[in-house]
Every structure is written in structure tokens, then in C-alpha cells.
Amino acid sequence: MAPVPASIPAPTQKVEDPYLVAFDPSFDVDNPKDWPSGRKWAVTDVLSATGFNRIMVSTIMAPALSTIAHELHMSSTEAVMALSIYLLATAFGPLVIGPLSEVYGRKTILHASNVWFLVWNIVCGFAKTKEVLVAARFLAGFGASSIYALAGGVLGDVWRPEQRGRSLGMYMLIPLLGAAVGPIIGGFMAFRTTWRWMFWSTSIFQAVMIAVSFTAFHETYAPTILTRRAAKLRKDTGDQRYYSEHERKIVDRSLISILGQALTRPIRLLAFHPVVQITGVISAISYGILYIVLATFASLWTKQYQQSVEISGLHYIAVALGEVAGMQIGAPIMDRYYRRMQARHPDGELAPEHRIPLSFPGAFIAAIGFIIYGWTAQYGVHWIAVDVGIFIASFGMQFAGMALQAYTMDTYSDHTSSALAATQFLRSMTAFLFPLFAPDMYNVMGYGWGNTAIGLLRLICGFAPLALWFWGAKLRKRIQSTE
Template sequence: MEKSSKTSQDDDRDSRQPTITDASQPAKADEHNVLIVDWEGPDDPENPRNWSSLKKWGATTIVSAFTFISPVSSSMVAPATEQLAQQFGITSSVIVAMTTSVFVLAYAFGPLFLGPLSEVFGRSRVLQLSNLWYLAWNLGCGFAQNTGQLIAFRFLAGLGGSAPLAIGGGVIGDLFSPDQRGQAIAIYSLAPLLGPVVGPVAGAWIAQDSTWRWVFWSTTIADGIVQVLGTIYLRETYAPILLERKAERIRKAMDEEKANNTVVRTVFQTGERNFRAFLAKALVRPFSLFIHEPIVQLLGLYMAFVYGLLYLFITTLPSIFQDTYHERVGISGLNYLALGVGLTGASQTNARLMDRVYSYLKTKNGGVGRPEFRLPNIVPGTIFLPIGLLLTGWTARSSIHWIVPDIGVACVGAGTILVFQSVQTYVIDSFTLHAASALAAVTFFRSMAGFGFPLFAPTMYNALGYGKGDTILAVVAIVIGCPAPWLLWVYGERIRNSSRHARKA
């Protein structure tokens, strides 16, 4: 008969630490000749949770590199948009902004398919094939001959580049237990936000000293290096796929008679596996989460606002420092470093605090962890964000030194990363087994905002100015952001308990 044991509450019912069943003894199939394949005890070296720290952090670093290089491409073209407009004769400010933000539009749709596919075919395979797709189309952007080609190629490149945003969080969930997950998420989640900072800095100098086409060719070269490293070092981490491979090895080791009379399946499979139905269910899962899960909708909307603000800043900084402070393209691009300082400083501080706060609250809760223990780290972010908006908006004038709006930009970066890291970890803790699908649903919201916010930004700032425009955004940040952690702290568990997918995790 199949053995079973209760999952440890210390892992927050983490379904990647399944009930322990000895799969090394094929003779122990039950009376229906069903052999359950599971990890061979809690210390099984094949379980990614038991890999060495070097292997775990190596995989985290490579996934973070994939997650970094794609957002670099999303924003690197921003300082070169004037060159593009001149070469292709673009007169509409909306079309000019779209050459940058259409890449992020693809971020909304790609994860809805790539996230669940990683739960069918494995994280590593989907991640690397998607990156090759991105590499090919990003290279094609450098050869675009008109606006239509450039926008189409950018969208197609974004589809492939979106994979790490959905799959990377799942890899972190595969490798680390909840008590260890905070620091890994802090490093991983910094990549998609630091990429839009590094991109415009490099793109500004390329646009000033060369042609806009090298913006795309240089990122293609860098991505090629990351792809080579990923092919060599990134191993599969998804437990159901690894156990399925183990089950296949056991099937092949059986003699023909025993193989015909024994059904070998993993602890994650229930009954006979209809692959077509399984694939269809996996592909529908992000849409089901998107439609039916209130916790995904709430977190997705909040992330949408924060992420939209980030891309709004990315596309408006050149106009602030080139038009108001009359800086050259290359020099104006250096102001993106202020955003990077805020992102990096807050991220590294949060990396050291997130797991400590979680462990402290878990101990006070009788040793039982909850995803809500990630929420206290959001609170400083909800304060930094409106302060940064107000400071940037009201000091962006030639009579005030440029360092003052840069301080505001740094505050926006700090607020963004604190919210981003805490929400991502909350989602992974809540939907561990289907973290990729849950993150894909959340990514849809935020990427739509990242696409849409830059399109209305020029009109808003032309009509209201930077002071009033950023004040409106700051008020919205206060109204939405400040109550969010408190409401989730009080009602989050109740909302999760009404969720079928979250209860499973």
C-alpha cells in the first residue's frame, strides 16, 4: 500500500516537499499494482531543496541574469527614440512611446502560456527555448526598416523575454524553503527592475555616439553569453518533472512482464495521466487564477500601478533632464543611476530583513508560517513611493539643482522594489506548486500598466506639468498603497482559504 505522512507545517504546507514514499523498492506496489514514486527520504540529493548552496545560488544567479537582460532591452531604446522618430518619420508621441512600451505589452501575454508550460515540460527547457526566441527577434529589431517592422519585432522579442518573469519565481520556490526564500527573491526580483535602469544609461551613450541599431545588437550579444551559461549550468528544478524522469528510469529497469502489470506514477499524479487533458488544464490555469482568485486580482492591480509608475518614470526622465536641465543625451542617461541606487539599496536592505521578519513572526505564531508574514516589508515601500513622486514632480525645474529630483527618483526606486519583492514572495508562498501560473496572472496586470502608463504620460505632463501630474500619482499611491498591507494582514488568510489553488499549496 502507498505510504504517506503529513507534510511539515514548517514548510507552510509547501507541496514541493511531498509526503515521503520510498520509491526505491519496486516490490512495494499496492494491490492495484500501482507504484508511487517520491523522494527517497527528506535528504534525497535529487530533491532541488537538498542541493548544495553553490548549486542553488548558481541556478538563482543564472535565472536572475535571464530576468535582467530582457528588461534591459525593454527600456534601452528609450533614449534613442528621437533618432528612431527622425529616421522613420514618426510624428505621433504615442507611436514614439509605443516603440519602447510595446515590448512590455508582450510581457502581459507571454507568461500566461510560458508559465504553465514550464509546469508541463520543466522550467529549464521552457526558459532557454524562450530566450532563444527573444534573442532571434531582438537581433531582428536592429535590422528593422520601418516603424511597423520595429514594433512587430519588439513585440515578438518581448514574448520570449517574458519567460523569466513568470518562470524565475517558480525556480526560487523549487530551490528554497519558505524560511530561506526571502534573500533569493530579493536578488531575483531586483533584476527585472534594475534592467530598466541599466538599459537607458547604456542606450543613451550608444544613441549619442553610434546608431540606434547598436542598441539591439549589443543586447543580443550580451544575451548570447547568458544563453551559453544557462545551457551549461542551469539544471531542471521542478519536482514533478524530476520525479517523472525518475519514474521513467524505474519503468525502463523493470522486466517486460512486471512493466505490463505495474502502473508507475509520481506522488504528484492522480490516476492515469492523459497528457492532452493535463496540458490543456495547465494552459487554462493562469486564466482561471486571473478570473477566480481575489488574492491574485488584488495583488495584480497593486503591482500594476507600481510597475506602471516605474515605466512612466523611465520614459519621462529624458524629457526632464534634457529639456529642463539641458543635458546632453549621454549625460541625461546617467540620471537613471538614481533609480538604480534606490532599487539596489532598498533591495539589499530588504534581503537581509525579509527572512528575519518571517522567522520572527513564525516563531511568535507557534512555529507555523503564513504568507502574510511577508507584508510588513511592504510598509516602508508605501511611504517611499509617494514621497519620491512629490519630490521629483515639484523640484524638476532649472532653478533647483538636478540632484534634488534625482533623490526623488531614488525614493521611487526604493518604494518600487520593496513592494515588488514582498508581493512576489507572498504569491510564491501562497501558490507554491503553481507559482509560475500565479505569477503569470499577476504579471499580466503589471505588464499592461507598464505598456499603458508611458502612452498617456506625455499628454498628462504637458497639460498639468510635473508637479501636479506627480501629485495626482502620489495621491493614488497613498490611497491604494497605504491600506493594502493592513487589509491583507487582516483578511489575507481568509481570502486565501477561499482559494482552491492556494489551499492546495
């Protein structure tokens, strides 16, 4: 971080100060929200493609677990651990990466995490022992987790609230496919070549994305952009009185103090902010349920339906299509609903709570989907019925989840990355833990009652956002400051 000039005025300085460097409120070419659409979409697409690869790597091992376990002398539990520990890393990574992006900017952190992920993903492909594989998977997951922390922050930097649905819909289109496409690709690779190509091929793709991101990704974090503009003005004019709002906030503070405040912000949000707690728990349960499906779906087809590993992977297409449909249908509905509410409140800023009602339909749809999925699988009904059930369940979860993510982004517009890092911690923990007990649950309860229980759990969670609808505004006023 560049040193802060000692001549920066104290925080009591008036906003009208001619030396305060800020964006022109009417239009500013450097303001990410005023960028041309082409540049906005370039940044969004880079994140989307990077997210696809990192999320795909989280599930690509699933069809090959038995093969990897045999070659590296792993027990079934150790094999599942090699798959799930990647997700454990994505719980802790955002807690560091998200706040750092609010200190050093999004671009620097994205590039650093890209390289980190590439190195450790390559190591996974060359692992000769189970210990190396598990350790490398954890470290690769730590680097991959930056996408969870950065994506929401970058989208919040670039797109305005009335464009939230469209930007989320386009960004998530490719990464949503990653979680489901991973097992499909992994299934074919496990059957036709060595499992190591799962990591080598994704590393090649990651290397390409690093090259693209260095050319197409621009800094989007407003405080970083304005701080650099102020520094340039000081250098060009020789006048040390130019400063940005961010510099004024951290004047006379050491780097250790700044980093300490930033790095503890997600934990403070999670510990003291009911908004983050409620949205985080709901999102975590949904995410954990999704990974129960992803971890057990292939075994349903190989054991219950006696299908090959290759064919079992193709059923993940139903999961992907459900998520994509939920996002692509939900996105325009979200934006139209937001604009309608804006028209009804022309004199003031629209409260984030207006995002909440769109989460309720998805909860009901998801519950219905899981009941269909469970009982058709239980009685061995034709595979299309099972896929229809999981399609409906995925659709509902994605439809509901998008509304809550938009609510979090609107509520914490200044620290979106930290807020999403806090919720991602809970999401990744459930994604890591839920699949560990899923086989025992299905063995005891069967697919019918097991998925009925999951559907009812998702339905109960669907009512939790009512607390935000009724008391969200009061909670936002009472929350402890993160500054």
C-alpha cells in the same frame, strides 16, 4: 510529454505505496531544496543575468526614440509604441510560458524562450521599416517575458520560505539594474553610433547567456524531476508500477486536456482568486508608475534642464540605485522578520499573511519620494535634489513590492509560475499603457502636481494589503481549486 503507464494506481492509492516515487523528506540529493548552495546560486545567477538583458532591452530604446522615428519615418506616437509594445508582449507571454513550465519543466521552456528572444531581437537591429521594428519588438518581448514567469517559480523550487528574502534580493540585484541601465547605454549608443547597435550588442550578450544556461541551469521543478526518476526506475527495473504523484494526477488524461488545464490556470487565478486580484492590481499600479518614470525621465533633463542625451541617461542611475537599495535592505529584513515570526509559531506552518506588514513602510516612503521628485523638478532645483527624490521613490516601491511577491510565492507554492504570470499580465498592461498618457499628464499638471498625484496613488495602494492581512486566510480557504 512522456506517456503515462497504464499501470499507475488510481488517485485513491495510499501515500505509503512503495511504488510512489517521492523525495526523501529528510534529505534527497535530487530535491532542489536540498541542493548544495553552489548549484542553487548557479541557477539563480543564470536567471538573474538573463533577466538583466531582457529587461534592459525593454528600455534601451528610450533615449533614441527621436532618432529611430526620423530614420524609419515614424510619428512620435508610433515611436513610443515601438518602445511600449515590448511590454505589451510581456503581458501575454507569461500566460503561456508559465503554465508550460509546469507541464514540461523549467529548463526546456527557458532554453526555448532564450532562442526565440535572440532571433527576434536580432531582427529588430536589422529592421528597415517601422512595421518590421514594431512586430519584431512584440515577438522579442513575448520570448523575453519567460523570465517573469520562470523566475518566481524557480526561486520557489530551490529556496525555502525562510530564505525567500535573500534569494529574491540576490536574484533581483542584476535585473533591477537592467531597466535603468538600458537608457544609459542607449543614450551613449544613440549619440556615438547607430541605434541598431542597441539590439546587436544585446543579442551578442543573449547568445553568451544561452551557452551558459545550457551548461549551468538544471531542472528545478519537482514534479518533472520525480516523473523522470519514476520513468528511469521503470526502465531500469522493468517494473511498470513505479509512478510519481504528478503522473497519478494526470493518468487517463489526454495531452490536450493537460495543456488546456495548464494554459487556462493563470486566467482562472486572475478571474476567481481575490489574492491574485489584490496583489496583481497593487503590483500593476506600481509597475506602471515605474515605467512612467522610465519613459519620461530623459525628457525632463533634456527639456527642463537643457542637458545632453548622454548626460540625461546617467540620471537613471538614481532609479537603479533606489531599487537596488530597496531590495538589498528589504531582503535581510524580510528573512529576519520571517524567522522571528516562526519562533513565535513553533507548532505550525507560518501563514503567508506574515509577509504583508513589510509592504506598508515602502508605500509611505515611495509617496514621499515622488513628492520630492515632483516639486524639485517643477522649480528646477539642482539636479541632485531631483535624483534624491526619485531614489527615495524607487526605494519605497521596491521595498513594498518584494513583500507582496513573497506573499504570492508562499500562497501558490504549487503553481508559483502560473500565479506570477497572472499578476505579470496586469503589470505589463499598466507598463504598456501608463507611459502613453504620461506626457499629457505632465503638460497639464506639471511635474509638481503630476508626481504628487502619483505619490498619493501609490500611498492609497499601500493600504490595500490590509484586506489580505485581515481576510487573507479566509480567502485562501475559499478560493476555487485550480486543479
